[in-house]
Amino acid sequence: MMxxxxxxxxxxxxxxxxxxxxxxxxxxxxxxLVISDHKDAGALEKARLAGxxxxxxxxxxxxxxxxxxxxxxNYLEKYNIKLIVLAGFMRLISPYFVSKYRNCIMNIHPSLLxxxxxxxxxxxxxxxxxxxxxxxxxxxxxxxxxGPIILQKPVVIEHGDTIEILEGKIHKAEHEIYPEAVRxxxxxxxxxxxxxxxxxx
Numbered sequence: 001m002m003x004x005x006x007x008x009x010x011x012x013x014x015x016x017x018x019x020x021x022x023x024x025x026x027x028x029x030x031x032x033l034v035i036s037d038h039k040d041a042g043a044l045e046k047a048r049l050a051g052x053x054x055x056x057x058x059x060x061x062x063x064x065x066x067x068x069x070x071x072x073x074n075y076l077e078k079y080n081i082k083l084i085v086l087a088g089f090m091r092l093i094s095p096y097f098v099s100k101y102r103n104c105i106m107n108i109h110p111s112l113l114x115x116x117x118x119x120x121x122x123x124x125x126x127x128x129x130x131x132x133x134x135x136x137x138x139x140x141x142x143x144x145x146x147g148p149i150i151l152q153k154p155v156v157i158e159h160g161d162t163i164e165i166l167e168g169k170i171h172k173a174e175h176e177i178y179p180e181a182v183r184x185x186x187x188x189x190x191x192x193x194x195x196x197x198x199x200x201x
Contacts, residue, residue: 033052083104133154
């Protein structure tokens with residue numbers, strides 16, 4: 001069975017969606033490890049409640065981004081991790097980390113990439129006045145929010161949607177497509193061809 005690690009900084013709602021998909025058998029793999037850079041992250045508590053090893057690593061204990069990443073990699077190697085899922089992990093990972101696990105690191109972004117990259121994807125899309133936005137699951141590369149796209153799900157911005165309403169709609173879509181992307185990876189159904197990710201169902 002494939003071992004998965006989830007890296008998260010916040011509440012862990014996408015982590016919970018993936019935990020639930022593992023429990024129901026949709027994802028035929030195991031979440032072996034959850035790592036956070038925040039001591040009080042909700043994701044760590046969700047991991048503990050699910051019986052998953054939960055580890056806090058303080059970035060301030062390391063002189064560089066790469067040295068912090070190397071500590072994470074020590075755990076990934078210890079647990080024989082084959083897929084790393086970034087679920088609200090609010091740190092840029094180093095080129096060293098990317099090269100070590102190329103095409104085995106996924107991230108989810110709350111806009112339809114390549115539009116509205118960065119940490120304000122939901123607000124930027126709404127402020128720009130687009131009619132459709134939505135989350136993107138992509139492989140991680142050295143460049144921010146620029147890796148090959150695995151899945152996207154459109155979310156219509158209705159007149160009168162507040163940021164809070166739009167966030168809720170996008171998070172709901174995230175919880176649908178992120179477990180699905182993980183399932184496709186675990187089952188060997190993703191093939192990268194240039195910038196395109198082919199899905200072989």
